Amino acid sequence: xxxxxxxxxxxxxxxxxxxxxxxxxxxxxxxxxxxxxxxxxxxxxxxxxxxxxxxxxxxxxxxxxxxxxxxxxxxxxxxxxxxxxxxxxxxxxxxxxxxxxxxxxxxxxxxxxxxxxxxxxxxxxxxxxxxxxxxxxxxxxxxxxxxxxxxxxxxxxxxxxxxxxxxxxxxxxxxxxxxxxxxxxxxxxxxxxxxxxxxxxxxxxxxxxxxxxxxxxxxxxxxxxxxxxxxxxxxxxxxxxxxxxxxxxxxxxxxxxxxxxxxxxxxxxxxxxxxxxxxxxxxxxxxxxxxxxxxxxxxxxxxxxxxxxxxxxxxxxxxxxxxxxxxxxxxxxxxxxxxxxxxxxxxxxxxxxxxxxxxxxxxxxxxxxxxxxxxxxxxxxxxxxxxxxxxxxxxxxxxxxxxxxxxxxxxxxxxxxxxxxxxxxxxxxxxxxxxxxxxxxxxxxxxxxxxxxxxxxxxxxxxxxxxxxxxxxxxxxxxxxxxxxxxxxxxxxxxxxxxxxxxxxxxxxxxxxxxxxxxxxxxxxxxxxxxxxxxxxxxxxxxxxxxxxxxxxxxxxxxxxxxxxxxxxxxxxxxxxxxxxxxxxxxxxxxxxxxxxxxxxxxxxxxxxxxxxxxxxxxxxxxxxxxxxxxxxxxxxxxxxxxxxxxxxxxxxxxxxxxxxxxxxxxxxxxxxxxxxxxxxxxxxxxxxxxxxxxxxxxxxxxxxxxxxxxxxxxxxxxxxxxxxxxxxxxxxxxxxxxxxxxxxxxxxxxxxxxxxxxxxxxx
Numbered sequence: 001x002x003x004x005x006x007x008x009x010x011x012x013x014x015x016x017x018x019x020x021x022x023x024x025x026x027x028x029x030x031x032x033x034x035x036x037x038x039x040x041x042x043x044x045x046x047x048x049x050x051x052x053x054x055x056x057x058x059x060x061x062x063x064x065x066x067x068x069x070x071x072x073x074x075x076x077x078x079x080x081x082x083x084x085x086x087x088x089x090x091x092x093x094x095x096x097x098x099x100x101x102x103x104x105x106x107x108x109x110x111x112x113x114x115x116x117x118x119x120x121x122x123x124x125x126x127x128x129x130x131x132x133x134x135x136x137x138x139x140x141x142x143x144x145x146x147x148x149x150x151x152x153x154x155x156x157x158x159x160x161x162x163x164x165x166x167x168x169x170x171x172x173x174x175x176x177x178x179x180x181x182x183x184x185x186x187x188x189x190x191x192x193x194x195x196x197x198x199x200x201x202x203x204x205x206x207x208x209x210x211x212x213x214x215x216x217x218x219x220x221x222x223x224x225x226x227x228x229x230x231x232x233x234x235x236x237x238x239x240x241x242x243x244x245x246x247x248x249x250x251x252x253x254x255x256x257x258x259x260x261x262x263x264x265x266x267x268x269x270x271x272x273x274x275x276x277x278x279x280x281x282x283x284x285x286x287x288x289x290x291x292x293x294x295x296x297x298x299x300x301x302x303x304x305x306x307x308x309x310x311x312x313x314x315x316x317x318x319x320x321x322x323x324x325x326x327x328x329x330x331x332x333x334x335x336x337x338x339x340x341x342x343x344x345x346x347x348x349x350x351x352x353x354x355x356x357x358x359x360x361x362x363x364x365x366x367x368x369x370x371x372x373x374x375x376x377x378x379x380x381x382x383x384x385x386x387x388x389x390x391x392x393x394x395x396x397x398x399x400x401x402x403x404x405x406x407x408x409x410x411x412x413x414x415x416x417x418x419x420x421x422x423x424x425x426x427x428x429x430x431x432x433x434x435x436x437x438x439x440x441x442x443x444x445x446x447x448x449x450x451x452x453x454x455x456x457x458x459x460x461x462x463x464x465x466x467x468x469x470x471x472x473x474x475x476x477x478x479x480x481x482x483x484x485x486x487x488x489x490x491x492x493x494x495x496x497x498x499x500x501x502x503x504x505x506x507x508x509x510x511x512x513x514x515x516x517x518x519x520x521x522x523x524x525x526x527x528x529x530x531x532x533x534x535x536x537x538x539x540x541x542x543x544x545x546x547x548x549x550x551x552x553x554x555x556x557x558x559x560x561x562x563x564x565x566x567x568x569x570x571x572x573x574x575x576x577x578x579x580x581x582x583x584x585x586x587x588x589x590x591x592x593x594x595x596x597x598x599x600x601x602x603x604x605x606x607x608x609x610x611x612x613x614x615x616x617x618x619x620x621x622x623x624x625x626x627x628x629x630x631x632x633x634x635x636x637x638x639x640x641x642x643x644x645x646x647x648x649x650x651x652x653x654x655x656x657x658x659x660x661x662x663x664x665x666x667x668x669x670x671x672x673x674x675x676x677x678x679x680x681x682x683x684x685x686x687x688x689x690x691x692x693x694x695x696x697x698x699x700x701x702x703x704x705x706x707x708x709x710x711x712x713x714x715x716x717x718x719x720x721x722x723x724x725x726x727x728x729x730x731x732x733x734x735x736x737x738x739x740x741x742x743x744x745x746x747x748x749x750x751x752x753x754x755x756x757x758x759x760x761x762x763x764x
Contacts, residue, residue: 043218043377053379054370058363060122066366067348069098069124072305072339078102080131081308083340092126093119096345098369099127099337101175104450109170110386117382124370125378128385132174132212132223132449133192134158136165138400138571139444139451141411142512142548143178145567147194147592148642149410150683150707152207158407159211161400162449163223168394169450170386172376174223175272177208179259180232183603185593186239188516191446191548191568193234195592196605196639198255199702202262209266217269217375220384224372227263229274229307231289232256239602241515242275250695252278254730261298269302269372273335275310282317284310285326290334303336303368311335311343323347331357336365396455401572408569408576410681413589414562414643415553421540421561423583423645424500430467431494432460433477433534434504435527436546445548445568446513455571459504459544462574466582473498477534480508480525488526488533495537502581503534503560504544509568512548521552521599528555535559544577550595553636565589583645588681588707590642590750594635601631606639606751607698640685640702640750646676646712650684653747653756662738662764666722670747670756672708673715681709686720687746687753688727693739695732700751718747727761 044050058066073088074080079102091097092115103109109128117123134140140158141149149155159177166174181201182190194204205227212225232252236243247256260271271294274283283289284306294300311330312323320326327347330338338344351357377384414422424430436442438460440453464472477491478484495501505527510516522528535541543560545551546568557563564587569576579585596604615625617634627633653670660666672684686704690697704720727738740763746753 043380044374045218050371050374053374054367057122057124057370058367061366063349063352065095065122066362067344068096069366069369070337070348070362071097071342071345072099072101072129072337073097074340075100075102075104078104081340084342089115092116095120095122095124097126098124099129099173101129101339103128104130104169106168106170106386106388106391110383113382113386125373125382127173127369127373127376127378128171129173129175129226130166130171130449131176131447132162132166132171133176133178133447134162134445134449135404135451135570136162136169136171136449137395137451137455138162138165138397138404139448139456140404140570141408141573142191142445142568142570143193144191144195144548144592145411145569146407147200147204148413148565148567148589149407150200150590150592150705151407151410152203154403154407154410155204156207156211156214157403159208160214161403163212163214164221165394165400166449167221167223167385168387168391170391171223172378172385173226173270174212175226175228176212177205177225177263178228179205179263180229180234181256181259182234182593183605184234184236184239185521185549185551185596186517186519186599186602187234187236188241188512188518188548189514190234190593191512194259196594197592197607197702198258200592200705201259205259205263206266209263209268213267218377220390224270224376225263225268226270226272226305227260227268228272230260230271230283230294230304231274232278233274233276236276240517245276245278247278249734250730250732253734253736257293264298264300271300271302271304273304273306273310275307275313277317282310282314282319284335285314285319285329285333287333295334301368303365303372304334305337306330306335306339306341308339309341311338312341324351327351328357331361336368404570405572405576408573409580409585411567411569411589412576412580412587413565413591413641414587415565415637415641416557416560416563417643418561421500421542422564422581424502424542424581426467426582428467428471428499429497430463430472431491431498431501431539432463432472432474432504433491433494433501433530435476435479435508435525436506436544437476437502437504438474442509442546443569443573444571445509446516451571457572457574459574459577462578463502463581466578477503477530478526482525485526485529488530491530492533492537495534495539498539501534501537501539501541502544503531503541504546505531505556506546506551507548509548518549519599521550521596523551523556531556531559542581544581550593552596552598554597557636565591583678586645586678586680587642588644588683590640590683590685591637592639594639595637597634597636598631600628601633601635604635607701609696610699638751640683642683642750644676644680644682646674646678646680648680648682648710648749649673649675650747655745655757655759658759660722660724660759660761662724662762664723666759668720668722668745668747668756670718671715672710672718674710674712677712679709679711681707682749683707684718685748685750685753687751688722689744689746690727690729690739691742691744693729693741695729697729700746702751724761
């Protein structure tokens with residue numbers, strides 16, 4: 001027979017917490033360990049009531065039980081990192097574990113929750129976390145691709161769908177969003193973020209949190225967000241994962257920290273620390289980040305979780321001699337939960353009993369974790385997220401697949417289209433070639449959650465359905481294996497018999513994501529040779545590119561007539577691409593990251609600082625200017641760039657005033673017209689440049705954008721508002737404020753937009 005879950009303390013304990021707390025505690029029903037209570041029971045939302053419940057439970061806990069709440073362990077079968085074989089059931093049953101990750105599905109999460117509630121002394125429910133990066137079962141485009149849509153509502157909707165699916169499978173906590181600003185495409189994890197720009201990154205970070213948590217954490221169709229990786233992980237040296245970062249504080253505060261703040265302001269209650277060190281101090285022991293910035297400056301009240309074994313990695317980082325010292329450093333810095341590291345479990349009790357660390361820190365950390373469990377409703381019904389019927393009904397809904405297809409369409413970026421090579425004529429005979437033309441698994445990209453290749457629709461399948469089987473001749477051409485040219489003859493033969501070649505090339509999915517970094521950013525394997533062979537047939541060649549990062553495309557561009565950047569487009573990637581290629585939809589994506597001409601230009605990004613000897617972009621190389629001998633400074637494709645099947649024109653651009661008072665606002669207006677022959681969407685982008693300041697200022701900064709759908713011949717009025725707070729920047733003393741001075745304003749379809757005016761920010 002199972003024992004009931006004790007009430008939160010006795011009446012005497014409740015009365016010590018005050019009358020409100022007493023009523024709340026008396027109103028909390030006893031909860032049988034192996035079955036849920038009435039689902040209509042109220043989940044507390046009043047902060048005073050929640051705090052009282054947490055305080056009462058905390059008072060009943062032993063030191064070991066408190067530390068257990070700081071321990072997170074992974075499923076052995078679904079581990080996402082190096083793992084130790086331990087008796088998980090014994091650990092959960094004894095209350096020495098407060099959270100689990102990689103436990104997947106309603107049935108499995110219920111099983112482990114039953115172990116915790118049936119055997120542990122205080123019956124504290126478990127939290128179940130999982131990496132829900134760009135979808136759970138319905139897989140959306142890889143995050144970098146989603147950022148290329150510049151469609152904030154659609155990105156938020158993608159996380160709403162991911163949360164609905166994941167929560168139905170028992171997941172209460174998503175290890176996302178990943179908000180690292182990344183300016184080095186060699187880094188594999190650039191695929192997981194939103195690109196190089198802080199302004200765009202902040203907007204997307206907030207949208208992802210809203211999508212995960214929309215409607216409130218007391219709902220069963222939401223997941224708790226965890227903003228990661230704190231901080232500056234995207235700045236790892238040499239683009240090599242887990243490597244060191246050396247980022248001046250002024251750059252840290254101006255570029256890398258704002259998306260984290262935006263996510264927290266949007267409601268994220270958990271933060272994951274990064275693997276890297278930052279200016280000599282690993283993030284898992286970095287009190288500057290976790291105490292000064294996160295808690296003191298930003299007022300963060302939630303809890304911080306380590307990345308996988310990142311506390312124990314303080315030893316190879318060489319700042320801890322052993323596990324005991326690693327425990328001390330991470331705990332004192334402010335890491336609340338140890339993910340799969342066994343460090344807190346092994347050493348923390350001894351450190352507290354010896355007085356080496358404060359027990360007050362422990363109570364703060366445990367309280368934050370318990371508060372999250374109360375808010376999730378787990379003390380009312382610990383099985384509310386583990387409903388097999390709801391799980392079955394939530395997956396791959398038609399509306400979810402439709403949203404995935406639309407976002408995939410919006411994420412694709414048309415980078416080249418000479419002589420109207422695209423869209424394809426509906427009567428065209430197409431040679432569809434390349435290792436990614438019929439690869440369902442590659443469509444999903446890395447960190448594909450519970451997405452399945454069997455759910456994904458390839459371009460071969462979709463294009464055959466659209467054009468007809470007699471109009472599509474498929475040949476793989478080559479694999480990704482070096483030296484494999486076994487399919488060249490078949491691919492060339494198909495090309496010669498067709499009107500146009502569509503070559504689907506790029507990187508296999510495992511070339512990007514965690515631990516997958518590159519020094520060469522060209523097409524791997526024999527793909528360049530395949531493309532040259534196809535080009536030699538004299539037929540028009542369209543390249544569809546699937547990849548998780550910017551690639552160096554010089555040779556590729558020279559051997560194709562059109563190039564469509566598709567990233568890893570997800571479950572509905574094939575249908576989305578078929579619509580784009582045949583003109584049912586016009587491409588509208590814009591690059592969220594700069595594409596270099598050569599790896600030697602990296603890091604390259606649009607909002608760089610100027611130098612004392614700048615090289616003008618529109619002039620040949622000048623001696624003794626900041627430039628290269630062999631390659632122009634300019635990128636292959638700039639940030640914000642993307643073509644369409646139609647054309648757009650900006651006109652009547654004006655500023656409401658030549659001056660902006662410190663307590664005022666300035667409006668930028670213009671007309672945007674679709675001047676082409678097709679319906680399409682344009683992303684209007686507003687940039688500014690401060691002509692002088694107390695520290696060097698970027699050559700341009702994105703300060704606004706609007707994604708606008710226009711029918712052919714249609715026009716619309718655009719309006720952007722600039723306030724002094726929008727012009728603020730970090731000063732050498734680390735304060736953030738605007739400075740009076742002159743500003744230029746640029747408006748257009750990418751970061752090379754023309755200047756439309758100037759204004760002066762007036763002093764107070």
